[in-house]
Amino acid sequence: MARDSFAGKICLVTGAARGIGGAIARAFTEEGAQVVMTDVLGPELDDHANSLGQIGVHHDVADEQGWRDLIKMIEDRFGRLDILVNNAGYGWLKNITEIALEDWRRLMAVNVDGVFLGMKHAIPLMARGGGGAIVNMSSMYGTVGNAGTAAYCASKGAVTMMTKAVALECAEAGNGIRVNSIHPGYVRTPSVAETLTTEQIDVLRALHPMDRLADPMEIARSTLFLASSDASFMTGAELHVDGGFTAR
Ligand SMILES: NC(=O)c1ccc[n+]([C@@H]2O[C@H](COP(=O)([O-])OP(=O)(O)OC[C@H]3O[C@@H](n4cnc5c(N)ncnc54)[C@H](O)[C@@H]3O)[C@@H](O)[C@H]2O)c1
Structure with missing residues (x-):
């Protein structure tokens, strides 16, 4: 049986x-959803949102008042929110002794506070609409360690465990909201392509038993799955989409 369509669903990414x-x-647009897209990269966001015929909102996920305003805008405009994808995040390479406290705090503000604030402010609206699905973007480095990425690993580990705790809170509340995390291996995105040389990308490719990096659409399709009724008995789960990276 084919899974439900996302037509008429309100989705925030x-x-x-x-x-x-x-x-x-x-991916959600192609499935018929109404998508509210947020980012700190204003012009790029506007271009992409316009090309998809969706709404772009300039918002820093670490800004709590911005979250209040965003959720109110969604409630006023659509009356509901069905799907929240807490995807925004970033990382850098630095050994623990070299990390400046302010850089650590900013990374935690985006990767951890951003996910916390998203769930804190979206859950009441989602619950009033009868439930929905939250997908939090963790990483393979949210379950295994890696030299040189202590801050990133700590932040993604926090996302992994926050996801499980909130999944249990939602199940206990009986509010119909499922909460899961996705753990990509290395993905061919601007953040990887812009910061690494071809030789460095070759080294990363070899870390994956499937001997390649992921395409962003492969992560997007896994997100659709977790948000869909095909995943109706999944909550608090870690979905690894990493070409076998964490299997060995
Ligand atoms: N690319 C990978 O190999 C990989 C692997 C595992 C997990 N991830 C995770 O996937 C997510 C997306 O990564 P990506 O590779 O697509 O990165 P990317 O840099 O290509 O895209 C991330 C987007 O998030 C936005 N963003 C950053 N800080 C923000 C903030 N404070 N508020 C709002 N938007 C903000 C950026 O402007 C950018 O548009 C991140 O959480 C990342 O940690 C990526």
Whole structure:
């Protein structure tokens, strides 16, 4: 049996100007959803949202008042929210002894506070509409360690565990909201392509038993699955989409 269509569903995707979030916004659009796309990259967001015929909102996920305004806008305009994808995030390479506290705090503000604030402010509206699905973007580095990415690993580990705790809160509340995390391996996105040389990307490719990086659409399709009724008995789960990276 084919899964339900997303026609008429209201979906919010953070970090949607490009990369994985951009692909997720495209995938939900192709499935008929109304997508609200947010990002800090104003012009890129506007271009992508316009090309998809969707709404772009300039918003930093670390800004709590911005979350209040965003959720109110969605309630006023659509009256409901069915799907939240907390995708915005970033990382850098630095050993623990080299990390400046302000850089650590900014990374945590985006990767961890952003996911916390998204769920805090979206859940009441989703619950009033009868439930829905939250997908939080973690990483393979939210379950295994990696030298040089202590801050990123700590932030994605927090996303992994926050997802499970909130999944249990929602199940206990009986509000109909499922909460799961996705754990991509390395994905060919601007953040990877812009910061790494071809030789470095070859090294990353070899880390994956499937001997390649993911295409952003492969992560987007996994997001659709978790948000769909095909995943109706999944909550608090980690979905690894990593070409076998964490299987060994
Ligand atoms: N690319 C990978 O290999 C990979 C692997 C595992 C997990 N991830 C995760 O997937 C998510 C998307 O990564 P990507 O590779 O597409 O990165 P990307 O840099 O290509 O895209 C991320 C988007 O998020 C936006 N963003 C960053 N900070 C923001 C903020 N404070 N508020 C709102 N938007 C913000 C950026 O402007 C950008 O448009 C991130 O959470 C990342 O950690 C990526």
